[in-house]
Amino acid sequence: MTTSPAPAPAARPARARVAVIGGGRSCEHDVSLASAASVADALDPATYDVVRLTIARDGSWSTDDGARLDLAGAVTVLARCDVVLPVVHGPHGEDGELAALCEQAGVPYVGSAVGPGAVAMDKWVTKLVAEAVGIATAPGRLVTAASASALTWTGPVVVKPVAAGSSLGVSLVDSPEGLATALADALALDDRVLVEEVVRxxxxxxxxxxxxxxxVVASPALEIVVDGFFDHAAKYGGGADFQVPAALDEVDAKALEAAALAAYDxxxxxxxxxxxxxxxxxxxxLNEVNTVPGMTEHSQVPRMFAAAGLPYAALLDELIRAALPAPTTSA
Ligand SMILES: Nc1ncnc2c1ncn2[C@@H]1O[C@H](COP(=O)(O)OP(=O)(O)O)[C@@H](O)[C@H]1O
Ligand SMILES: [Mg+2]
Structure with missing residues (x-):
C-alpha cells in the first residue's frame, strides 16, 4: 500500500441517459429480457436516467410504456441517449447487429464492436482465431443441410449450431441413431452446424x-458443477451449481487468465x-466466447466480478463509463 495521498476519484459523468436494450429476435429472447431488466434495475438512479427498450421476437421495438417504435423511431430514441447498453444475446444482437445500429445512430455503446461481436458469435470462426493464437479448441467439422447426410458415425460427438446460445440446439450424441435428430435440431436454429469431439x-x-x-482485467474463474451435460434445462432449471472462485491450482489459474486475455485481445x-x-x-x-454474456445479478459474470470485490452496480458503472466519451476538463 502506498502512503501518498489518495488519487482524486475518477471523474463521473454528470447525469447520463442510458438506453438498456433487451429481448431480441433470437431463441435467447427470454434470457435477454431477464438480463436487461436486472441491469436496468441496478443502475444507480443518482447517476443514470434509464430508457428501457425491448425488441420483440418479430424485431419490432417498444418502450417500457408499451409504445411501439418503428426502426427510425428506435434510432431517434437511441440517438437522444448518452450511451446504449445492449443486452441482447445471440443472433441479431450479440453478433454485432446492435453495435452497427449504434454506430449508424452515432451513439456510444457498451461492449464489443461489430467485427468482434460477429466473429465471437460464430463458433467456427472463433475456433480459427483461437487456434491461430495457440489456444486449443475441440476438433470439429462444419456441416450444412447439404452435407449432413454424408456424415458418418465415428464415435460420440457434440452437435451444435454455429451461432446460437443458452445450449439451445446443442446435443450430446452417444449412439449412431441419435445423429440425425441432433443434426435436425441444430439445423433448425442455424444453416451451419458444428460436429465436435466430446471434450472431457x-x-x-x-x-x-x-x-x-x-x-483490461480478468475475473476469478468460475466452475460449472453439473451432473451430466450443461444443457438448457441445467442452465435455467437450477440443475447446475457455480463455484466461484473455482478451486484451481495456481498453474491452471494463471493459464486460464492468460488464455482468456489472449482470446479477448x-x-x-x-x-x-x-x-x-x-x-x-x-x-x-476454449469452448466459446460470449460478448454479451448473461447479466442478471445472479449470472456468471456478475458473480465472478463480485467475488473479486467489484459489485454488480459497480461493474455496470465501469462498463458505462468505459463507453462514454472522456469528460472534457474545463480550466
Ligand atoms: N465439444 C464439447 N464437448 C463436451 N461438451 C460440450 C462440447 N460443446 C459443448 N458442450 C457442452 O454443451 C454446453 C453448451 O454448448 P455451448 O457451445 O457452450 O453452446 P451455447 O452457446 O448454447 O452455450 C457447454 O456448456 C458444454 O457443457
Ligand atoms: Mg455456452
Whole structure:
C-alpha cells in the first residue's frame, strides 16, 4: 500500500441517459429480457436516467410504456441517449447487429464492436482465431443441410449450431441413431452446424473486462458443477451449481487468465466478455466466447466480478463509463 495521498476519484459523468436494450429476435429472447431488466434495475438512479427498450421476437421495438417504435423511431430514441447498453444475446444482437445500429445512430455503446461481436458469435470462426493464437479448441467439422447426410458415425460427438446460445440446439450424441435428430435440431436454429469431439474435463469460465480507465482485467474463474451435460434445462432449471472462485491450482489459474486475455485481445473484444473453457488432463480447451454474456445479478459474470470485490452496480458503472466519451476538463 502506498502512503501518498489518495488519487482524486475518477471523474463521473454528470447525469447520463442510458438506453438498456433487451429481448431480441433470437431463441435467447427470454434470457435477454431477464438480463436487461436486472441491469436496468441496478443502475444507480443518482447517476443514470434509464430508457428501457425491448425488441420483440418479430424485431419490432417498444418502450417500457408499451409504445411501439418503428426502426427510425428506435434510432431517434437511441440517438437522444448518452450511451446504449445492449443486452441482447445471440443472433441479431450479440453478433454485432446492435453495435452497427449504434454506430449508424452515432451513439456510444457498451461492449464489443461489430467485427468482434460477429466473429465471437460464430463458433467456427472463433475456433480459427483461437487456434491461430495457440489456444486449443475441440476438433470439429462444419456441416450444412447439404452435407449432413454424408456424415458418418465415428464415435460420440457434440452437435451444435454455429451461432446460437443458452445450449439451445446443442446435443450430446452417444449412439449412431441419435445423429440425425441432433443434426435436425441444430439445423433448425442455424444453416451451419458444428460436429465436435466430446471434450472431457471441468467446465471453467473466465470473464474479461475493459475498465473505464482502459485497463483490461480478468475475473476469478468460475466452475460449472453439473451432473451430466450443461444443457438448457441445467442452465435455467437450477440443475447446475457455480463455484466461484473455482478451486484451481495456481498453474491452471494463471493459464486460464492468460488464455482468456489472449482470446479477448485476438478477437478485439470490448466491454465485458465471458470466455468458456474446458480444463482437461491435456490442458485448456476454449469452448466459446460470449460478448454479451448473461447479466442478471445472479449470472456468471456478475458473480465472478463480485467475488473479486467489484459489485454488480459497480461493474455496470465501469462498463458505462468505459463507453462514454472522456469528460472534457474545463480550466
Ligand atoms: N465439444 C464439447 N464437448 C463436451 N461438451 C460440450 C462440447 N460443446 C459443448 N458442450 C457442452 O454443451 C454446453 C453448451 O454448448 P455451448 O457451445 O457452450 O453452446 P451455447 O452457446 O448454447 O452455450 C457447454 O456448456 C458444454 O457443457
Ligand atoms: Mg455456452
Amino acid at each position: 474435463g471441468r467446465e471453467v469460465d473466465v470473464a474479461v473486462l475493459r475498465r473505464a480507465d482502459g485497463s 485476438a478477437l478485439g473484444c470490448d466491454g465485458v466478455a465471458r470466455l468458456d473453457f474446458f480444463l482437461t488432463d491435456a490442458g485448456l480447451v
